[in-house]
Amino acid sequence: MLALEAVVKHFAEGDEVVRAVDGVELRVAAGEVVALYGPSGSGKSTLLQLAAALLRPDAGRVTFEGRDLARLSGAAAADYRRDELGFIMQEFHLMKGVSAVENAGTKLLAASVDPAAARRRATEWLDRVGLGHRVSAPPERLSGGERQRVAIARALTNEPRLILADEPTGSLDSRRGEEILRLLREIARDRGAGVLLVTHDPRAAEVADRVERLVDGRLAAGGGGEEAPAARGGAVVGGAAGEPVSPPGATGS
Numbered sequence: 001m002l003a004l005e006a007v008v009k010h011f012a013e014g015d016e017v018v019r020a021v022d023g024v025e026l027r028v029a030a031g032e033v034v035a036l037y038g039p040s041g042s043g044k045s046t047l048l049q050l051a052a053a054l055l056r057p058d059a060g061r062v063t064f065e066g067r068d069l070a071r072l073s074g075a076a077a078a079d080y081r082r083d084e085l086g087f088i089m090q091e092f093h094l095m096k097g098v099s100a101v102e103n104a105g106t107k108l109l110a111a112s113v114d115p116a117a118a119r120r121r122a123t124e125w126l127d128r129v130g131l132g133h134r135v136s137a138p139p140e141r142l143s144g145g146e147r148q149r150v151a152i153a154r155a156l157t158n159e160p161r162l163i164l165a166d167e168p169t170g171s172l173d174s175r176r177g178e179e180i181l182r183l184l185r186e187i188a189r190d191r192g193a194g195v196l197l198v199t200h201d202p203r204a205a206e207v208a209d210r211v212e213r214l215v216d217g218r219l220a221a222g223g224g225g226e227e228a229p230a231a232r233g234g235a236v237v238g239g240a241a242g243e244p245v246s247p248p249g250a251t252g253s
């Protein structure tokens, strides 16, 4: 599904060159959850931006379903992000003074989904991330963790085939963090979405099929296929395997 082949991305910083991503080979298959760990500054966010066609590699190739993302026009890259991707970013980018459900529905409206349907689907996803009781609240009346969950709901409303998640549990308490990790695992299992999960959260390894480690822009030795400690395909953190995060029937579709 997603493939990075010998990908290099350097940045000029004055006279210095920052080797943010430095020869990375990484694949994410349909239905697979890959957890990517690494110290601050190791290139994780840069790698996600390359996968989102927000950056082009200086060398190597990033492909989605065999399509070279660097060859997409600006409009085609925007379509890729809107139609295929769920990008959960570190920054939430929510609109102030606008309700949670309207914030969560913006991606669907951008895809010309009928406003009533967008509202219904956004409500379902807010419910799935545990915010069904806060749909009317604007971001300034939500906690940091609640804002993060609105951003997660928004990213998932289009039923993406590939989910790129940058610290999706960073603002969440332990229980909510576990729920979000389980939700991502469920989406991968039930809908065959690929998930690339950048995180410092040790619990992510428990839901991942594979754990990779990035150091100084390179995947660490042994990180090219290291198996996650937990069983895959449903055995997840905190709770019974396969236990749904949301009430049955909340499919989000």
Ligand SMILES: Nc1ncnc2c1ncn2[C@@H]1O[C@H](COP(=O)(O)OP(=O)(O)OP(=O)(O)O)[C@@H](O)[C@H]1O
Pocket (backbone or CB within 6 Å): 011, 012, 013, 018, 019, 020, 038, 039, 040, 041, 042, 043, 044, 045, 046, 047
């Ligand atoms: N636009 C840019 N211009 C110059 N340098 C950049 C740019 N973006 C990232 N970098 C540098 O590239 C390196 C990798 O940054 P990146 O944000 O990918 O790391 P990270 O692993 O996501 O870090 P963190 O865990 O702190 O978010 C860092 O040294 C950073 O300063």
